Amino acid sequence: MSSIGQNILMALALTLNQFASSNVQSVQRNKPKTPPTTATTSASSDIQRRGLLLSAAVAAAVDSRTELLKRYLKKSEENKEKNDKERLESFYKRNYKDYFEFVEGSLKNKDELSEAEKGIIEWLKRNK
Incomplete structure (x- = not known):
C-alpha cells in the first residue's frame, strides 16, 4: 500500500x-462491576x-x-515528445510572432535572404 x-x-x-x-464513561470504584x-x-x-x-x-x-x-x-x-513540441511551438507563437512580423517588413524589399531570414518567412507562413 x-x-x-x-x-x-x-x-x-x-x-x-x-x-x-x-x-x-468513567466507572466508580465503589460499585461492583456489572457485565456489559x-x-x-x-x-x-x-x-x-x-x-x-x-x-x-x-x-x-x-x-x-x-x-x-x-x-x-x-x-x-x-505523449511527452508531442507535448514538448506543442509547448515549444506555443512559446514561439506567443513570444516571437510580433518580432518575426516586424522583421518580415524589412525583408520584403530584399533580394538575397539568409537561411535565418528564409526560416522566419516560412515560420510566419505556417503560423498565420
Whole structure:
C-alpha cells in the first residue's frame, strides 16, 4: 500500500480511537462491576463495523486514485515528445510572432535572404 494510503488509514484509526475514547464513561470504584449489556456491546460493534467499512472504502479510493495516476503518468510519458513540441511551438507563437512580423517588413524589399531570414518567412507562413 502506498504511503498516502497508510497515512489516511492511520488518521482514520486515530479519529476512531478518539471517538471511541470520548464515549467511554468513567466507572466508580465503589460499585461492583456489572457485565456489559447487549446495547453497549451492540453499539461498540456497530462502531467497529462502521470503522471497518469506512477504512475499506478509503483504501479502495486510494487504490483507485493510485491506478488513475499511474495511467496518467503512462499516457504523459507516451505523449511527452508531442507535448514538448506543442509547448515549444506555443512559446514561439506567443513570444516571437510580433518580432518575426516586424522583421518580415524589412525583408520584403530584399533580394538575397539568409537561411535565418528564409526560416522566419516560412515560420510566419505556417503560423498565420
